[in-house]
Amino acid sequence: MSGQRVDVKVVMLGKESVGKTSLVERYVHHRFLQGPYQNTIGAAFVAKTMYVEGRSLTLGIWDTAGSERYEAMSRIYYRGAKAAIVCYDLTDASSFERVKFWVNELQNFEEHCRIYICGTKSDLLENDKSLRQVDFHDVQDYAEEIKAHVCETSSKTGQSVDELFQKVAEDYVNFNSMQGPTEAKGVDLNQKQNSTLYSCCHH
Amino acid sequence: MSQSEATISTGTLSLPENQDSQRSASPAPTLIQGTEPGASQDEAMFVHAQSYEDLTGEEEGAVPGSPGVEGAVESSSMEQISEDFSKLSTKLSSSDQETQNSEVRTDLGRRESIRSTGQEENEEGGLRALEAWYNHQKHVFVLSEAGKPIYSRYHSEEALSSISGVMMALVSFLETEKNAIRSIHADAYKVVFVRRSPLVLVSVSHTRQSEQEIAQELLYVYYQILSLLTGTQLHHLFQQRPSYDLRRLLSGSERITDSLLDLMDIDPSFLLGAVRCLPIVSGARDASSSCLQQAKAKSLVFSILMSRNQLISLVRRKEHYLHHIDLHLLFNLVTSSSSFKEGEAWTPVCLPKFNSSGFFHAHISYLSHDPELCLLLISTDREDFFTVSDCKRRIVERMEKRGCWGSLREALRSPFYSVAQVDIPELRHFLYKSKSSGLFTCPAMDVPYDTDEERRRLLALYQYLHSKAHCSSHHLTTIYHMGTNENILTWVTDAFELYVCFSPLATKSIATTGVSRLLRWIRKEEDRLFILSSPTY
Numbered sequence: 001m002s003g004q005r006v007d008v009k010v011v012m013l014g015k016e017s018v019g020k021t022s023l024v025e026r027y028v029h030h031r032f033l034q035g036p037y038q039n040t041i042g043a044a045f046v047a048k049t050m051y052v053e054g055r056s057l058t059l060g061i062w063d064t065a066g067s068e069r070y071e072a073m074s075r076i077y078y079r080g081a082k083a084a085i086v087c088y089d090l091t092d093a094s095s096f097e098r099v100k101f102w103v104n105e106l107q108n109f110e111e112h113c114r115i116y117i118c119g120t121k122s123d124l125l126e127n128d129k130s131l132r133q134v135d136f137h138d139v140q141d142y143a144e145e146i147k148a149h150v151c152e153t154s155s156k157t158g159q160s161v162d163e164l165f166q167k168v169a170e171d172y173v174n175f176n177s178m179q180g181p182t183e184a185k186g187v188d189l190n191q192k193q194n195s196t197l198y199s200c201c202h203h
Numbered sequence: 204m205s206q207s208e209a210t211i212s213t214g215t216l217s218l219p220e221n222q223d224s225q226r227s228a229s230p231a232p233t234l235i236q237g238t239e240p241g242a243s244q245d246e247a248m249f250v251h252a253q254s255y256e257d258l259t260g261e262e263e264g265a266v267p268g269s270p271g272v273e274g275a276v277e278s279s280s281m282e283q284i285s286e287d288f289s290k291l292s293t294k295l296s297s298s299d300q301e302t303q304n305s306e307v308r309t310d311l312g313r314r315e316s317i318r319s320t321g322q323e324e325n326e327e328g329g330l331r332a333l334e335a336w337y338n339h340q341k342h343v344f345v346l347s348e349a350g351k352p353i354y355s356r357y358h359s360e361e362a363l364s365s366i367s368g369v370m371m372a373l374v375s376f377l378e379t380e381k382n383a384i385r386s387i388h389a390d391a392y393k394v395v396f397v398r399r400s401p402l403v404l405v406s407v408s409h410t411r412q413s414e415q416e417i418a419q420e421l422l423y424v425y426y427q428i429l430s431l432l433t434g435t436q437l438h439h440l441f442q443q444r445p446s447y448d449l450r451r452l453l454s455g456s457e458r459i460t461d462s463l464l465d466l467m468d469i470d471p472s473f474l475l476g477a478v479r480c481l482p483i484v485s486g487a488r489d490a491s492s493s494c495l496q497q498a499k500a501k502s503l504v505f506s507i508l509m510s511r512n513q514l515i516s517l518v519r520r521k522e523h524y525l526h527h528i529d530l531h532l533l534f535n536l537v538t539s540s541s542s543f544k545e546g547e548a549w550t551p552v553c554l555p556k557f558n559s560s561g562f563f564h565a566h567i568s569y570l571s572h573d574p575e576l577c578l579l580l581i582s583t584d585r586e587d588f589f590t591v592s593d594c595k596r597r598i599v600e601r602m603e604k605r606g607c608w609g610s611l612r613e614a615l616r617s618p619f620y621s622v623a624q625v626d627i628p629e630l631r632h633f634l635y636k637s638k639s640s641g642l643f644t645c646p647a648m649d650v651p652y653d654t655d656e657e658r659r660r661l662l663a664l665y666q667y668l669h670s671k672a673h674c675s676s677h678h679l680t681t682i683y684h685m686g687t688n689e690n691i692l693t694w695v696t697d698a699f700e701l702y703v704c705f706s707p708l709a710t711k712s713i714a715t716t717g718v719s720r721l722l723r724w725i726r727k728e729e730d731r732l733f734i735l736s737s738p739t740y
């Protein structure tokens with residue numbers, strides 16, 4: 001539902017077809033839709049209210065397409081995001097290379113955005129470990145370096161999906177209560193305006 | 204096939220004269236534009252457009268008289284082209300190499316043997332794929348001017364890259380002017396080229412469609428690509444690097460273009476250059492329009508309520524008119540993808556006929572899934588998602604408060620009326636376009652047009668008659684086509700276009716009376732079948 005207050009902006013990033021839409025679908029609608037791949041066009045927004053430590057919190061989730069076509073415009077989707085879930089497909093090494101691209105973007109433009117690196121489709125590895133193309137420890141080393149959280153999920157079975165979004169919400173609450181006053185003053189647009197005003201008067 | 208046609212250049216059809224000049228009950232052939240059934244009572248909703256205007260329009264820089272002129276190339280060149288074309292077809296068939304000699308029936312109507320070298324297991328599938336490739340009725344390719352493949356309907360990328368050289372050779376051979384349209388006829392095939400720098404669009408087909416119609420379809424594909432990239436970006440990319448590979452940027456969009464081409468094969472909207480409205484009682488339409496109208500925002504340009512390629516309401520900013528091509532592209536975008544069904548989509552979209560230099564942002568959401576009801580809010584500001592999303596919330600709230608749902612749902616459940624409602628002997632189907640409003644109406648395709656094959660055949664007939672009617676320079680054209688399966692009366696005036704399909708039993712006089720009764724019926728029903736006002740915010 002729109003028009004409602006959104007507390008936390010969360011953005012899904014990653015190469016096409018790694019499973020971003022499925023992850024949101026599983027989390028929001030508790031289902032997994034099989035069938036031919038339907039790539040996301042532009043981006044889709046969905047709001048979901050959850051409870052963290054007895055407090056209700058609304059996540060505004062932006063599911064992006066991940067296509068190169070609108071790469072230049074992708075900033076509108078992640079601007080101001082408090083959390084980014086950057087996905088790669090555990091069975092596709094090239095998708096992990098794209099993770100690094102998005103992490104760079106975020107580090108350059110959204111330094112306050114917390115990063116969650118998510119390996120998807122873990123169910124595919126259950127029967128056949130040889131399908132894994134991205135080593136867990138490599139990801140962990142990388143995540144440590146960039147101070148990101150890591151997880152492996154399956155939208156098909158639901159494994160670790162709720163936990164991931166729960167973690168996003170909890171981190172926000174904890175980070176927020178720690179930051180408290182600074183966060184409240186967050187909008188520095190006004191500040192700037194005031195100071196300009198001040199300098200104007202001064203002259 | 205025994206068919207005969209009579210082209211009568213002026214109103215030989217004897218229709219009851221009518222003195223009431225304003226909105227007459229049965230329009231006379233001399234009816235002026237703006238008074239025909241379905242004409243908008245205030246301003247029009249769409250930019251006024253003529254058939255093939257893009258093909259002949261000055262603005263696009265086409266050479267007058269050049270579009271699709273048969274035999275535009277000298278006969279000596281024609282031989283050369285035929286030779287090239289047979290080379291091209293062998294190229295096509297050898298693109299997939301197999302181990303054994305096998306026969307493949309090609310669409311070219313002859314048998315060709317293929318020598319192949321592949322592995323056993325691939326062979327069957329490969330051959331089947333190849334055969335399927337040939338059996339498609341209309342292939343469409345997009346190439347860059349440097350000959351790089353960009354798009355291929357049916358996704359035969361390999362075939363595309365192996366023939367693109369030949370295609371380019373043909374194009375450069377044929378090329379005289381930019382934006383020109385050229386065609387070649389070989390065997391049962393028509394090859395039509397449209398060049399819109401930096402792209403070259405090619406159609407290889409066997410249909411009865413005219414070059415202009417095929418070229419018009421190719422232009423739709425061109426506009427589709429613009430709507431994904433904007434014209435500015437497209438030109439910029441190729442200016443910087445003429446050998447640019449556009450496929451990467453278009454990846455994921457092939458489905459949209461595929462769906463557009465499939466839609467053009469079955470939906471007369473494209474042929475008529477008009478928008479189909481969902482029939483709905485006018486009170487309900489007005490109510491939903493006013494819900495759209497009241498939820499305005501600074502950045503909103505168009506608010507559109509639609510269902511399965513049919514328009515329900517359109518509210519626009521004053522002074523801004525949508526072009527039917529842009530609306531067709533939006534319709535196709537929505538219907539080609541199930542990705543809009545959840546949540547609220549916010550996607551860049553260029554409306555090439557409105558402005559090809561920039562992106563709008565479209566807010567797309569389904570208000571109902573069964574029956575389908577979709578809302579499109581077109582905004583100029585990509586940062587304005589939450590404002591636009593709030594407009595959507597207000598629209599939904601207001602529609603609930605006003606109790607719009609009941610009648611909307613009812614209309615959505617029966618999006619097509621039956622031709623039996625019109626109650627005219629031997630009448631089977633018709634297309635009626637009001638020229639001034641750019642809207643058209645038609646009944647459901649009932650028996651005997653209830654199979655895909657028959658539907659396509661009827662549409663092909665309409666296409667054929669449409670091109671006949673439009674190649675004449677007369678303002679007033681009537682064509683009576685008598686076939687084994689049906690008789691079709693075509694009537695094109697300054698104010699409307701009408702194609703009426705009767706059973707083969709209908710005599711010309713039955714048809715003539717039928718048509719005037721049909722026009723009276725459309726007039727009587729016009730506020731349900733058409734959108735007669737064009738609300739602005």
Ligand SMILES: Nc1nc2c(ncn2[C@@H]2O[C@H](COP(=O)(O)OP(=O)(O)O)[C@@H](O)[C@H]2O)c(=O)[nH]1
Nearest residue numbers: 016017018019020021022023037121154155156
């Ligand atoms: N086996 C399996 N397949 C998945 C999973 N998540 C997504 N997929 C499939 O991967 C494809 C791409 O998924 P989608 O969510 O649309 O990817 P997106 O482009 O990143 O949004 C689809 O065919 C999904 O069915 C998963 O957890 N397990």
Ligand SMILES: [Mg+2]
Nearest residue numbers: 020021039040
């Ligand atoms: Mg997606």
